[in-house]
Amino acid sequence: METLFRRLLRLMPRLGLHVTDLGPGTAVVSRRGGRARIPVDQGADLLVRNVDRYSVTGAGKDMWVVQGTKPGKAPEPSGGWTGVRLGDTGAHLLLNDHASADERRFQLAAGAYLCSQHVAAMLEAYRVNCVFDVGANAGQYGKRLRRFGYTGRIVSFEPTSDAFARLERAAKDDPDWQVCHFGLGREDAMMSIHTGWNSMNSLLPPSDYGRGRYKRFARTQTEEIEIRRLDEVMEKALDGITGPRPYLKMDTQGYDLEVFAGAGERIADFVGLQSEVAALRLYEGSPGMAEAIAVYERSGFGISGMYPVTREETTGRVVEFDCVMMRADAAPAKG
Template structure:
């Protein structure tokens, strides 16, 4: 004899409702499209729209990868996925088994991911409630912070017109993301910036090493921009925050120490910073890594993470690091 539950399941399709029975007492009800149930393994099933748009790959113990149809039909051989445990953390890294063939690219991608995770953790640990995003370009850094869960204020600075237009659009629907059409430096002034170098626009000319490394440096155009001192914009940026705990992110293509100098005595207000420091200098007049790190340490910041940004394919040498530094004395007290 059928239960009332089973009778209801049989009735629903007549009302235009699709029912997928998952077992005793469990069903999925949907209004449009059929659903298919794909067994992944003991105790795990995947429920997908039944139109052949998805594929499932085993990527290790209790780990599966679900791909859309576009991924399956892309040019080239299908990926061979494997899950790599990350120590005893319980996390797994998903890799194409052929990724080992390009060690440099996978290492740099991993470093970018780990840097972002570390910054998010430091912002939370130190109670940061305002991030100064200097050299914002089109807002990539700020968007990443939002994806990682940071909900505090972001104040972005971008001097070039094209990038600023895209930055403004990105921030349009985020009420706690301010954008300013200027650069930051040692003094308030108007100057020219080299443009046309994608995300590498700089107030400094390329070095001989930079020209040899990047074809984009072969041609350039300039744009007149406004430069402000950091200490002159802080009151406006922090307005309305009761107990400001700011963090300074700088990515200005060789100009970070100039931005830092423009903070003057107010650099003491910052609980942490992030700077792209150069081992091999791409720009004339940019400071070497040792000089930049020494200047930051002299103001009380200490390194919490170093992540390679670029590496030479031929030699393996690191060109630049993302250096994350925090003021240890500003860390919250623990019991």
């Protein structure tokens, strides 16, 4: 005798619904696009809209990759993906056959992700409620902070006109993201910045090494910009925050130590910082990595993470690192 459940299943297609019967007492009903079951292991099925457009590849114990393919294209061969267990964290890295084809690009992409994840973790652990984003360009850093879960205030500084216009657009719908159309440095001044170098605009000229590495340095334009001291803008930036715990991110193409110097004694207010330090100098007069880190350490900051930003293709040498540093005595007590 046919059950009421089965009769309902037979009726649903007449109403324009698609039914995928999964077994006694279980079915999936969808409004459009027929579904199909792909068994992947005992007790495990995948439900896909069109079986001909998907391939399933094992990626380790209890893991499968479902990959969409273009109509008529053969599915990817089994074994094209590998699941790499990341210690005992419970996380797995899924790699396909293309990941090892460009080791440099893969490492830099992984480093960028790990740096963002680490910064987000430090902001939470140190209860940061205001990030000073110095050298904001078009707002890439602020948007990344939001994607990784930071919800506190962001104050971004970008002196060049074109980049600032894009920064304003990036922040316009975020009520706790302030933008400032000037740069930061050791002294209040009007200065000339090299532009036309995309995200590498700098107050410093390129070094011989930089000119050899980047063709964009061969031609340049300049723009007059305003420079202010960090300690003079902190009160306004932190206004309304109870118990401010600021974090300083600097990415100013060789000018980070000048920004740092402009904080004066108020650098002690920051619980952490992030600076792009140079193993190989792209800009004339910029500090080397050891010099920059030594200055930060003398002010009480200690390294919590180092992540390569750029690397030479031929030699493998790192050109610049993102250096994350925290003030240990500012870490909130556990418990």
